[in-house]
Amino acid sequence: MNTSISPTKLIRIGVIGLGLIAEYHIRSLYTISGVSIAAISDVDSNRLQLLGKQLQLPAAKQYPHYEALIRDPEVDAILSLTPNDVHFDIIRIALEEHKAILAEKPLTLTWQEADQLKKLYTANPVPFLVHYKHRYGAAFQYAKQLLDEHKLGNIYNIQFRYLMDAFSPYRQHPYTWRHNSAKAGSGVVGDTASHIIDLARFLVGEFKSVAALLHTITPERPDLATGLPVKVDVEDFASFHGIVGDNTVGTFITHKNAIGKRHDIEVDIYGELGALHASLNNRENIRIVLRDPEHPDAEYETWAVPAIYDHTAYEDFVKLARGESVDRAPLFEDGYKNQWVLEKILQSWRENGRLVEV
Numbered sequence: 060m061n062t063s064i065s066p067t068k069l070i071r072i073g074v075i076g077l078g079l080i081a082e083y084h085i086r087s088l089y090t091i092s093g094v095s096i097a098a099i100s101d102v103d104s105n106r107l108q109l110l111g112k113q114l115q116l117p118a119a120k121q122y123p124h125y126e127a128l129i130r131d132p133e134v135d136a137i138l139s140l141t142p143n144d145v146h147f148d149i150i151r152i153a154l155e156e157h158k159a160i161l162a163e164k165p166l167t168l169t170w171q172e173a174d175q176l177k178k179l180y181t182a183n184p185v186p187f188l189v190h191y192k193h194r195y196g197a198a199f200q201y202a203k204q205l206l207d208e209h210k211l212g213n214i215y216n217i218q219f220r221y222l223m224d225a226f227s228p229y230r231q232h233p234y235t236w237r238h239n240s241a242k243a244g245s246g247v248v249g250d251t252a253s254h255i256i257d258l259a260r261f262l263v264g265e266f267k268s269v270a271a272l273l274h275t276i277t278p279e280r281p282d283l284a285t286g287l288p289v290k291v292d293v294e295d296f297a298s299f300h301g302i303v304g305d306n307t308v309g310t311f312i313t314h315k316n317a318i319g320k321r322h323d324i325e326v327d328i329y330g331e332l333g334a335l336h337a338s339l340n341n342r343e344n345i346r347i348v349l350r351d352p353e354h355p356d357a358e359y360e361t362w363a364v365p366a367i368y369d370h371t372a373y374e375d376f377v378k379l380a381r382g383e384s385v386d387r388a389p390l391f392e393d394g395y396k397n398q399w400v401l402e403k404i405l406q407s408w409r410e411n412g413r414l415v416e417v
């Protein structure tokens with residue numbers, strides 16, 4: 060069945076899960092043309108009604124259960140923005156209904172769920188984008204071009220860091236679903252490592268092996284309502300390394316206790332002819348050093364990131380939904396392979412940090 064939407068038709072979007080990331084998605088939707096928010100869903104009735112009012116949606120389009128929203132014939136495309144334990148079922152029903160899907164990461168709670176979805180997706184593909192939004196960072200897109208042009212030659216080592224201070228004790232971040240393995244699947248592995256895994260796959264290639272060290276810095280957090288401590292059963296620190304792409308050693312670190320780093324991804328890439336540094340917070344420039352026999356002592360220079368790399372996941376999603384092809388977008392297959400790397404990181408840690416094949 061052809062699931063794409065005609066290029067002139069408005070794409071009617073159903074948003075499921077109206078929390079933190081939904082604010083970002085809804086703001087982004089207003090920056091592009093050809094889409095409208097047709098329906099919303101959340102289990103939190105206050106949130107549902109408040110946003111319904113803001114968006115001037117009739118009560119019939121404010122769904123307490125996502126299944127009715129997905130099956131609504133006046134909804135063409137789904138944004139799946141709930142905690143991770145709901146992702147599988149939303150995607151399953153959306154595939155059944157042949158709806159275009161923008162799915163939040165991680166793709167699913169577990170590898171087994173991702174594998175089940177792979178079978179359903181293969182039998183019945185739909186336009187599908189997984190929201191590894193940092194792949195769209197302009198500096199990373201430019202780095203991709205330079206690597207494709209073999210500017211650095213063979214890549215020996217990549218070092219990726221995704222650091223925030225959101226969970227630092229002084230911020231007194233309460234206990235949420237993110238600290239509960241039954242709802243999140245893992246801690247920072249699925250939450251933030253999934254982004255740098257996507258970037259590594261995008262820039263350098265597939266993971267071949269991985270060894271992990273996971274740790275929980277803050278073992279309990281206060282319940283939002285009672286203030287009483289609740290045990291955290293997921294990691295809030297992850298470091299891992301392994302072979303990525305064509306024999307590149309990748310080293311990765313992510314946590315949310317990095318005081319002074321509000322939110323940054325830093326990428327260092329070392330190759331036989333040079334090195335480059337790109338970061339999320341510097342969209343304008345990358346730092347690069349290229350050496351050859353005529354320039355044996357060349358130092359890092361700053362290169363401006365061309366404006367052509369300023370585009371968003373939404374532009375790609377709308378194109379996909381209309382049946383157009385897109386370049387470099389994170390698709391279903393990326394979500395699936397990413398989930399496999401997450402599984403292998405968790406396996407490595409269960410086996411005391413053994414280097415496991417991916």
Ligand SMILES: NC(=O)c1ccc[n+]([C@@H]2O[C@H](COP(=O)([O-])OP(=O)(O)OC[C@H]3O[C@@H](n4cnc5c(N)ncnc54)[C@H](O)[C@@H]3O)[C@@H](O)[C@H]2O)c1
Nearest residue numbers: 076077078079080100101102103140141142143163164190
């Ligand atoms: N791509 C990114 O950079 C990025 C950033 C943040 C969050 N995320 C992902 O987005 C998802 C949501 O994260 P968040 O920070 O917005 O969480 P959140 O807790 O702020 O919001 C989740 C919302 O989903 C609602 N919800 C829970 N169960 C539901 C159900 N069965 N049906 C409908 N709604 C339901 C909750 O009531 C809440 O409003 C997670 O999967 C997270 O990993 C991605």
